[in-house]
Structures are given as structure tokens and as C-alpha cells.
Amino acid sequence: MASRISTTMDAAAFVAPAGGGEPGTVGDIHASDPVITVRGGNVHYGETHALKNVSLDIGRNEVVALIGPSGCGKSTFIRCLNRMNDTIEGARVTGEFRLDGQDIYAPEMDVVMLRTRVGMVFQKPNPFAKSIYENVAYGPRIHGLARSRSELDDIVYGSLRRAGLLDEVKDRLDRPGTGLSGGQQQRLCIARAIAVNPEVILMDEPCSALDPIATARIEDLIDELSQNYAIAIVTHSMQQAARVSRRVAYFHLGMLVEVGATDKIFTNPSHRLTEDYVTGRFG
Amino acid sequence: MQFSTLLLILCGLVVASFVLARRRAIATAGGYKGIRSLHSLPAYYGYFAAMWAAGPALLLLLLWSAASDPIIMGRVVEVLPEPYRSIQGPELDLVLNDVRVLAAGRGSGTEQQQALQGTAAHYQSLQAASRSLLATLAIFLALAGGLYAYRRINPRLQARNHVERVIRAVLVGASTIAVFTTLGILLSVVFEAARFFSRVPFHEFLFGMEWSPQTAIRADQVGSSGAFGAVPLFTGTLLISGVAMLVAVPIGLMIAIYLCEYAAPRVRALVKPVLEILAGIPTVVYGYFAAITMAPLLRELGQALGLQVASESALGVGLVMGVMIIPFVSSLSDDVINAVPQSLRDGSLALGATASETIKRVVLPAALPGIVGGVLLAISRAIGETMIVVMAAGLSARMTANPLEAVTTVTVQIVTLLVGDQEFDSSKTLAAFALGLVLFLVTLLLNVVALVVVRRYREQYE
Structure with missing residues (x-):
């Protein structure tokens, strides 16, 4: 109980860092070759201040894990990066969000184009009520990425292969995607996301609805995908964060408390809150 | 006794059964402190007794109101004055209707009604007898039912289960009313339609183009x-x-x-x-x-x-x-x-x-x-x-x-x-x-x- 009280007090002190100026994130928020750069990002849902002055880079070919207790703003953060918060009534986003230097929230930024470049995988697998093939072909079709049926076939098969699903489903591509197992559905959703060839893939707790074996497969897949994509993954599992990510960002009450290399965060965190969380004292 | 008075008395008996049974349930448990030793909450024992008091009596009322008039009328027919003795069918219904009208005190003094005065009086007395018999029986049933339930109350009696069973039966009854109404409507249409199809062939109706x-009312009509x-x-x-x-x-x-x-x-x-x-x-x-x-x-x-x-x-x-x-x-x-x-x-x-x-x-x-x-x-x-x-x-x-x-x-x-x-x-x-x-x-x-x-x-x- 005493530790919980002190935690809250720390967080309160954290809202207004001594000396004003820079937000008090501990660690290096920069990446060497950033795809995504966020500076002073804020999100309000109506009266709620869900994301408070967050700055973070996500580098090319890098997996960044976002961890923290429920309601700490990590999902809110990644939903800013492909503007999925636009679909939420009363959400207001301020601050600087850039993809390859372009302002994500600029009026001339087309949200449709943005989302083809920043793909997303959701917490619960959400295949469309279509065949497996059509699920993957959906994105390429609406964006006109394939000029012929054979090109489309190539994209679909390639995406399924990269998602590690092709061997399991190649005999039943015309069967509904909803008939697959949970883990297969989630890999189908990943295949669907990479079929439009994004630069960044956002994953919002992609394994929380899956069993350990399916989770292990997805984690292997994330590892492979990181050779071609920048990946931001929200997770509640610290083991998962440790296994798949190169860097870890710890969120607390809408603030980004600490960023650092994965092994440093888990073995030698600098901030008290981070230490409390990764050692399991709360969360 | 007026019907409404009877209903009021029955209501009173039902309420009394509820109150008394509830009190007895608490008493058998040894006061409020022992309520946990009862199988059900005390109020369920009350409902249990109230149902026993109300159920049989209401059933009797229902059956009586359906069956008493035909029986009484059967007796009235036997004492009709001479000229009407041999009448049958719809005409008999007319005569009996006059008896009813006279008994209700709304006679208009026609010749036939004059002749039926005595019968109407007999009808009235039969009705009064029927009413008082009904009242006696219903009150007796309510008392007996309430008493029976009251005697059965002990901590092991599964009053809640009994009450819930009755409630479920009532709910099932309500839903079957809808089903049976649909069936009844369907049947009434089917029977009339069958009469139609005995005159006009089925295929002529379904596939005929005109x-x-x-x-025609007359054979030579155009x-x-x-x-x-x-x-x-x-x-x-x-x-x-x-x-x-x-x-x-x-x-x-x-x-x-x-x-x-x-x-x-x-x-x-x-x-x-x-x-x-x-x-x-x-x-x-x-x-x-x-x-x-x-x-x-x-x-x-x-x-x-x-x-x-x-x-x-x-x-x-x-x-x-x-x-x-x-x-x-x-x-x-x-x-x-x-x-x-x-x-x-x-x-x-x-x-x-x-x-x-x-x-x-x-x-x-x-x-x-x-x-x-x-x-x-x-x-x-x-x-x-x-x-x-x-x-x-x-x-x-x-x-x-x-x-x-x-x-x-x-x-x-x-x-x-x-x-x-x-x-x-x-x-x-x-x-x-x-x-x-x-x-x-x-x-x-x-x-x-x-x-x-x-x-x-x-x-x-x-």
C-alpha cells in the first residue's frame, strides 16, 4: 500500500517536471533512422487527457514494445500513428506526429494513403466475412495494387507466406476466414496488413486473445517481419516485450516514463515507476 | 350475495392467508433470528398459502360461471307453461330470452311475457340459490385451501419452489394463449375454406385466370x-x-x-x-x-x-x-x-x-x-x-x-x-x-x- 501511494506521488511530480521545458522522459527517445517521429503528442477524449506530452521515435526495421498498466495511453499512442482515433467521437489530437518527415495530421495528408503506409493489427482477430483469399486481397484491390489476377495472386500468396500461413491454408483459400483458429485468424490479419506493403505495422496486443503456441508463432513472425518493417507493438506481457523488441517504452497514466534498449529496461531501469512495473510490484 | 361482495371476501381470505402463513413461518423458525433455518424466505410461505386459498376458489368461480346458466335453463324449460312446452330450437331460445328479460326486470309487457311471469320468478329463485351455493362453496374452498397450506408450513417445506412452479405455469399459460389463438384463427379459416373448395375445385381457384x-341468385340471371x-x-x-x-x-x-x-x-x-x-x-x-x-x-x-x-x-x-x-x-x-x-x-x-x-x-x-x-x-x-x-x-x-x-x-x-x-x-x-x-x-x-x-x-x- 505504501509503495502504491508513493507511486502516485511520483507520477504527480512527473506532470510538471522541475524547470518546465522538456518532458521528463528518462532515456533516449531518438532512433538512428526514424520512420515515425512524435514530439509533444497529446490526446484528449472529451474531458479525459489520455496522452500527455509524449515524444518518441520509431526506427526503420526496429521493433518497439509499448508496455504499461491498463489505461496508460499506449493504445491511444499507436492509434494516433494511423489516425484511427479519427473514428472515435470527441477525440482531439495535438502535437507533432510525422511519418518520414511528413506531418500525419496535416490537412493535405490523405488518411487513406496514410493507412496504407501504416498498417495495423488489432487485439482481437477481425477477419472479414469473406474467403481467406479475399481477406488478403481486400487491401490490394481497393488500392488497385494489382493490374491482373496473376499479380493479385502473387501478392496474396506472398503475403500469406510471409505471415507463415500459406502452408496451412493453401488448399482452402476459398473458405471463409472466420473459420480459421484464433492464431491463424490473427496471422491472416497480419497477412492482410502486409499485403498493402506498409512501412510501419502497429500491433495492439496482437496475442492477448491467443493461446501460448499461437502466441509463439506470432512472436517468431514479428521477428521476421522486423527485417522489412518498423513495428510498434503494445503488449501486457513483459516476456513478450523482452522476446520481440529492440527497444521498450514504458507508459504510465498517459505519460511516457522511460524509453530504452530492451535489456536495459528489464535489467536496469532508471525510473522508479519502470522498475516497479517490470519487477511486478504493480500493474 | 352479490358477486363483487364474494370477490372482496375471497380477496380478504387470500390476504389473511398470506399474512398468517408468513407469521407462522417466522414462528416455526423461532422468530426473526432463526429465519436462516427456513428453506425459503418467510414471504414465500405467505405466497404459498395465498395461492392455496385463491387457486381452488377461483377455479370454482370460473367453472361455475361457465356451467351454471345452461343447467339452470335446463330446469327452467321443465316448468315452462303449457303452450311453450313443446317448442324446440331457435324459437325456444326466443322464449328463454324473454324469461331472462323478465327476470332482469326489463319486461315490456307483451302477451308472451305476461304468460311467462311465473317461469321468470322460478328462474330468479334458481339463480339466487345458485349464487348463494357458489358463495358458500367458494368461501369454504378458500378457507380449506388456506388452512391446508397453513398446516403444512414447517421449515423444511420448499415454499419457494412451489411458488415458482405455479408462476412458471402461469407464464406458460399466457404464452399458450397466443399459440392457441393463432391455431384457432387458422382453423376457422381452414374450415370455411374447405367449404369453399367443396364447391369450387382447388386447381380452378389457384390457377384460374378469371x-x-x-x-347467380336465379337460374336465368345474366x-x-x-x-x-x-x-x-x-x-x-x-x-x-x-x-x-x-x-x-x-x-x-x-x-x-x-x-x-x-x-x-x-x-x-x-x-x-x-x-x-x-x-x-x-x-x-x-x-x-x-x-x-x-x-x-x-x-x-x-x-x-x-x-x-x-x-x-x-x-x-x-x-x-x-x-x-x-x-x-x-x-x-x-x-x-x-x-x-x-x-x-x-x-x-x-x-x-x-x-x-x-x-x-x-x-x-x-x-x-x-x-x-x-x-x-x-x-x-x-x-x-x-x-x-x-x-x-x-x-x-x-x-x-x-x-x-x-x-x-x-x-x-x-x-x-x-x-x-x-x-x-x-x-x-x-x-x-x-x-x-x-x-x-x-x-x-x-x-x-x-x-x-x-x-x-x-x-x-x-
Whole structure:
């Protein structure tokens, strides 16, 4: 109980860092070759201040894990990066969000184009009520990425292969995607996301609805995908964060408390809150 | 004793049973502190006793009121004065009716009533005896029932289970009333229709091309051949329903899409009640809107375009009926579109699909079975709709696919056949029941298919 009280007090002190100026994130928020750069990002849902002055880079070919207790703003953060918060009534986003230097929230930024470049995988697998093939072909079709049926076939098969699903489903591509197992559905959703060839893939707790074996497969897949994509993954599992990510960002009450290399965060965190969380004292 | 007094006394007994039984339950448990040793809460023991007090007595009242009058009348017939002794059948009913009138003190002093004075007095005394016997028996039953339950109270008595069983029986009874009413309606139509089909062959009715239900009264009458081929009615119904669905389905669907996917909450909060108002307008009002506003409008429009439009055209009726059905389609579609999980929309939007692509390619396909179910329900509504077509559609059975001509429908013909003085033994009147049977079966079929389709769709996402 005493530790919980002190935690809250720390967080309160954290809202207004001594000396004003820079937000008090501990660690290096920069990446060497950033795809995504966020500076002073804020999100309000109506009266709620869900994301408070967050700055973070996500580098090319890098997996960044976002961890923290429920309601700490990590999902809110990644939903800013492909503007999925636009679909939420009363959400207001301020601050600087850039993809390859372009302002994500600029009026001339087309949200449709943005989302083809920043793909997303959701917490619960959400295949469309279509065949497996059509699920993957959906994105390429609406964006006109394939000029012929054979090109489309190539994209679909390639995406399924990269998602590690092709061997399991190649005999039943015309069967509904909803008939697959949970883990297969989630890999189908990943295949669907990479079929439009994004630069960044956002994953919002992609394994929380899956069993350990399916989770292990997805984690292997994330590892492979990181050779071609920048990946931001929200997770509640610290083991998962440790296994798949190169860097870890710890969120607390809408603030980004600490960023650092994965092994440093888990073995030698600098901030008290981070230490409390990764050692399991709360969360 | 007055009937209302008896009811009041019974109510008092029931309440008393409740109070006493509840008190006894608490007492057997050794006061409020021992309540946990009772199987059920004390009030359940009260309800248990109250049910025993009320149930048998009410059952007796019900049976008595159904059976006592015929028995009493049987006794009255035996003491009728001489001239009336030998009367039978409907005439006897008239005489007995006079006895009743006299007994109620509303006699008008006709000769027959004078002669029946004595009988009426006898009838009155029998009634009084019956009433006091009933009162005695009912009060005795209530007392006995309450006492029986009271004696049975002990901590191990599963009063709650007894009470819940009775409540469940009452609920089951309520639902069977609906089922049996439907069955009764169906049977009454079936029997009359069977009488019709014994006069007019089945195939002639279903496949005959000519509808002219005037039957001859005299053998030498002209122009009343009596043809009962219902096909022109079916085609007329289909034509008008078709026009209605052409209006209702696209507009209703578009309203649903707009409300679910685009409308701001404030617009939604405004439009939905307005649609419900549209659904609440009595069909009579739609009827004269069709007859007085729509029909002349279409005729003038037709004249301007050089078209011949009948003043009772299927087009006008169908258009108005379509407007009537719009809220039906839109609210059913609204439900199924809302039932499509938000995660599917998110998934599509996150792939860079626009809102309209998401609706066309993800939401509508997922909602399609439900929408089809809703449309089927709407069709059955259109086919069975009566008031609009009675007021604004034609009477002559014409087989045509041209919506500018006047056609008639099954429901219009049923109304025309049954309105006014009718003999219930002519083919003309009985034809209405055959038409009703067809209508019933078709809408039943449509409803069943629609429900199956909707249910299958629901299972997909749960």
C-alpha cells in the first residue's frame, strides 16, 4: 500500500517536471533512422487527457514494445500513428506526429494513403466475412495494387507466406476466414496488413486473445517481419516485450516514463515507476 | 350475495392467508433470528398459502360461471307453461330470452311475457340459490385451501419452489394463449375454406385466370357466371407489393446506412423518432393520401407526358405503401448493420479503405443475410396490407404488369366479398376465406424464411 501511494506521488511530480521545458522522459527517445517521429503528442477524449506530452521515435526495421498498466495511453499512442482515433467521437489530437518527415495530421495528408503506409493489427482477430483469399486481397484491390489476377495472386500468396500461413491454408483459400483458429485468424490479419506493403505495422496486443503456441508463432513472425518493417507493438506481457523488441517504452497514466534498449529496461531501469512495473510490484 | 361482495371476501381470505402463513413461518423458525433455518424466505410461505386459498376458489368461480346458466335453463324449460312446452330450437331460445328479460326486470309487457311471469320468478329463485351455493362453496374452498397450506408450513417445506412452479405455469399459460389463438384463427379459416373448395375445385381457384365472384341468385340471371380464378388477384398483389418494395428497400436501406455509418449522434437522435412517427401513422391516413393526393398527381403527370394513367393505378398505391414500409425496412436494417462488429470496420479502415468502401465491401456483405430477412418481413407486410389498397386500389381483377393500370389485390377482394349483408353459404362469401387462407400461408412462409435467415446470420457473430 505504501509503495502504491508513493507511486502516485511520483507520477504527480512527473506532470510538471522541475524547470518546465522538456518532458521528463528518462532515456533516449531518438532512433538512428526514424520512420515515425512524435514530439509533444497529446490526446484528449472529451474531458479525459489520455496522452500527455509524449515524444518518441520509431526506427526503420526496429521493433518497439509499448508496455504499461491498463489505461496508460499506449493504445491511444499507436492509434494516433494511423489516425484511427479519427473514428472515435470527441477525440482531439495535438502535437507533432510525422511519418518520414511528413506531418500525419496535416490537412493535405490523405488518411487513406496514410493507412496504407501504416498498417495495423488489432487485439482481437477481425477477419472479414469473406474467403481467406479475399481477406488478403481486400487491401490490394481497393488500392488497385494489382493490374491482373496473376499479380493479385502473387501478392496474396506472398503475403500469406510471409505471415507463415500459406502452408496451412493453401488448399482452402476459398473458405471463409472466420473459420480459421484464433492464431491463424490473427496471422491472416497480419497477412492482410502486409499485403498493402506498409512501412510501419502497429500491433495492439496482437496475442492477448491467443493461446501460448499461437502466441509463439506470432512472436517468431514479428521477428521476421522486423527485417522489412518498423513495428510498434503494445503488449501486457513483459516476456513478450523482452522476446520481440529492440527497444521498450514504458507508459504510465498517459505519460511516457522511460524509453530504452530492451535489456536495459528489464535489467536496469532508471525510473522508479519502470522498475516497479517490470519487477511486478504493480500493474 | 352479490358477486363483487364474494370477490372482496375471497380477496380478504387470500390476504389473511398470506399474512398468517408468513407469521407462522417466522414462528416455526423461532422468530426473526432463526429465519436462516427456513428453506425459503418467510414471504414465500405467505405466497404459498395465498395461492392455496385463491387457486381452488377461483377455479370454482370460473367453472361455475361457465356451467351454471345452461343447467339452470335446463330446469327452467321443465316448468315452462303449457303452450311453450313443446317448442324446440331457435324459437325456444326466443322464449328463454324473454324469461331472462323478465327476470332482469326489463319486461315490456307483451302477451308472451305476461304468460311467462311465473317461469321468470322460478328462474330468479334458481339463480339466487345458485349464487348463494357458489358463495358458500367458494368461501369454504378458500378457507380449506388456506388452512391446508397453513398446516403444512414447517421449515423444511420448499415454499419457494412451489411458488415458482405455479408462476412458471402461469407464464406458460399466457404464452399458450397466443399459440392457441393463432391455431384457432387458422382453423376457422381452414374450415370455411374447405367449404369453399367443396364447391369450387382447388386447381380452378389457384390457377384460374378469371375472377368474377358474382353468383347467380336465379337460374336465368345474366352476367353472374361466378368465376373464381384467383391468379389476377395474385398478380395484382404482386404488382402493388413490387412497386412498394422498389420504393421501400432502397430508401430504407440508404436511411439505415446513413444512420449507422455517417450520421452524427444528434442527427440520429432526431431522425429515428421521426421514422417511428412515420411507422405510427394509421394506414387509413396513408390510404386517403394515396387516393386523394397521390392518384390525381400521377394522373396529371401522366397526362403531361402523354401517358394513360388510371386514377386507381397500381403505381400510386404502391408508392404510398412503399412509404409506409420504409421505417420497417430501415429499422430492421439499422439493427443488423449495427450488429456488424466495429472491429470489422476498424480492420477495413486500418487497411486504408474509405468509409464507403468499408460499407460496400465489408459491412453490407456481413449484414446481407439480416437485411434479406428484414426485406422478406417487409414483403409479407406489403402483401397483407389492407387499408391503403381498399381505399386507393381498383376493384376489377385485371391481369397486367403495367403499373399505370388499376389492379385489385387479395385483401381488397376479401373486404369487398365480406362487406355488407352476406349469406355465409354462397361461394362468393366463402371465397373470401379461401383467399384469406392463401394470404395466411404465404405470409407465414415468408415470416418463417425470414426468421431462419436472420437467426443464421445472428449466429455468425456470437
